[in-house]
Amino acid sequence: MLDKLQEMVRQYSNDDRIVITGETVLLTDLGLNSYDLVELVCEVEDKFGIEIPERAIGNIKTIQNLMDFIESAI
Numbered sequence: 257m258l259d260k261l262q263e264m265v266r267q268y269s270n271d272d273r274i275v276i277t278g279e280t281v282l283l284t285d286l287g288l289n290s291y292d293l294v295e296l297v298c299e300v301e302d303k304f305g306i307e308i309p310e311r312a313i314g315n316i317k318t319i320q321n322l323m324d325f326i327e328s329a330i
Contacts, residue, residue: 257323264299265319268292278320306330 262276269276269286282288288296293316297308300322306329308316316322 257326258319260303261300261319261322264303265296268296276319278318278323280319281317282319282322283317300326304330 258278265276265280265282265286266272268288271287274280274286276286280286282293282296283290293313297313297316300306301308304326306326308325308329312325316325
């Protein structure tokens with residue numbers, strides 16, 4: 257799952273040299289803005305066939321948070 261998320265997240269990062277791990281913080285480490293985060297969430301929903309409620313988006317700070325949510329929703 258990490259590999260899929262790395263690929264998806266990399267397109268939103270401004271720096272290709274960043275190593276994306278579970279501890280990577282979406283907004284600060286990758287430089288995502290809130291619009292990028294919403295787009296990423298939509299892409300994750302489509303890719304994994306899940307729905308991420310708006311209230312849950314605020315709790316997704318890291319790649320690991322995102323992986324945990326996906327795993328709990330599958």
